[in-house]
Amino acid sequence: MEKVIKQLVDLQSIDNQLDKLRAKRGDLPERLKKLESQSTLILTNITDDKARIREINKDLKHLSAExxxxxxxxxxxxxxxYLVTTNKEYDALQHEMDAIKETINTNENTIIESEDEKIELEEAVKRNSISSENIIRDLTKSKSDLENAMINTIDEEQRLEPLREKLAASVDKGLLFTYERFRKARRGRGIVRIHRDSCGSCFNQLPPQTAIEVKKMESLISCPNCGMLLYSEE
Ligand SMILES: [Zn+2]
Structure with a gap:
C-alpha cells in the first residue's frame, strides 16, 4: 500500500507543478487583452479630440472672417x-448697425468659448498621448513576457505531461478516479499531508487511531470529516 500512496503523492506533486505553470500563463493573455482595449480606447479618444479641434479651427476661421x-x-x-435726410432712414440704418454689432458680439463670445474648448482638448490630447505611450510600452513588455512565459511553461509542461501520464497509468483506476474527483472539488488537491495529526484540507484534528493508521501507510485512509485522502511524511 505504501507504494500506492507514494504514487498518489508523486502525482499530486506533478499536478501542483502543472497547475502552477498553467496559472502563470493563464493571467497574462487576460492582461494583454485589457491593455489592448485600453490602448484602443485612448487612441480613439485622441482621434476624436483631434477631429473636434480641426472642426473648432474651421469654425474660428469662419467666425473671424464673418x-x-x-x-x-x-x-x-x-x-x-451722415448722408441720411429723414429720421426714418436714420432709424433704419441704426437698426442695421445694431444687428451687425449683435453679430460681432455673438461671434466674439463663441470664439472665446471655442478657444476654451480647444485648450481643454489640446491638454486632453497631450495627456492621452503620454498615457498611450505608457500603455504601448506595457503592452510590448507584456507581450514579450507572455512569449517568454509560453516558451518556459510549454517546455516545462511538455516535460511534465508524459511523466504525469505514465504515473497516472500506473495508479489503480478506482483510486485515480477518487483522486481526480477530489482535485476538481478541492482546488486541485486530491491527497493531502497530515499536519500534527490534523487533516491538511479541513484542518480538523484526526481521531488518534486514524492518525496512527495514516502514519502506518498500510492502507489509504480518508479524513473522517471531509473525506480527503491522507498521507503522512513521518
Ligand atoms: Zn479533512
Missing part, C-alpha cells in the same frame, strides 16, 4: 449716417 466682413459693412453704414 466679423471682418460685417465690420466693413458697419463702416459703410457709419458713413451713410
Amino acid at each position: 466679423i471682418e466682413d460685417v465690420k466693413v459693412q458697419l463702416e459703410k453704414y457709419k458713413n451713410q449716417l
